[in-house]
Structure formats: C-alpha cells, structure tokens
Amino acid sequence: MRTVAYLDAGSGSVIASAIAAGFAGVAVVVKMGWRRTLGALSPKRRRATARAAEGPPVGDGAPGPG
Numbered sequence: 074m075r076t077v078a079y080l081d082a083g084s085g086s087v088i089a090s091a092i093a094a095g096f097a098g099v100a101v102v103v104k105m106g107w108r109r110t111l112g113a114l115s116p117k118r119r120r121a122t123a124r125a126a127e128g129p130p131v132g133d134g135a136p137g138p139g
Contacts, residue, residue, distance in 0.1 A: 112118055
C-alpha cells in the first residue's frame with residue numbers, strides 16, 4: 074500500500090506561520106537575554122547595587138516628623 078501526503082495551500086500557510094512564529098520567539102528570547110546581560114554590566118546598575126550594599130543613610134539622631 075502506498076501512502077501519499079497532500080499539502081494544500083492552507084497547510085502550507087500554517088507551516089509558514091509556525092516557522093515565522095518560531096523565529097520571532099527566538100528573537101525575543103535573544104533580545105531579553107542581551108538586555109539583561111547589558112543591564113547587569115552597566116555602570117548605573119553597579120552604582121545602585123553598591124549604594125544598596127552600604128545601607129540606608131545615617132541621620133543626625135533627631136526624631137523625624139510624625
């Protein structure tokens with residue numbers, strides 16, 4: 074018995090859409106990873122991390138309003 078596969082125009086467009094969606098998904102993942110990498114290495118982020126590690130600023134000891 075011989076099996077013959079048939080692809081009509083609708084099947085072809087579904088396959089093309091799936092391939093396009095796959096490329097778009099990979100592009101988004103790469104873009105997010107690249108931004109996270111650059112964000113972690115940026116000087117602004119390093120300064121904010123250093124300030125957070127120092128702790129809150131120390132006041133003059135006087136109670137605040139309220």
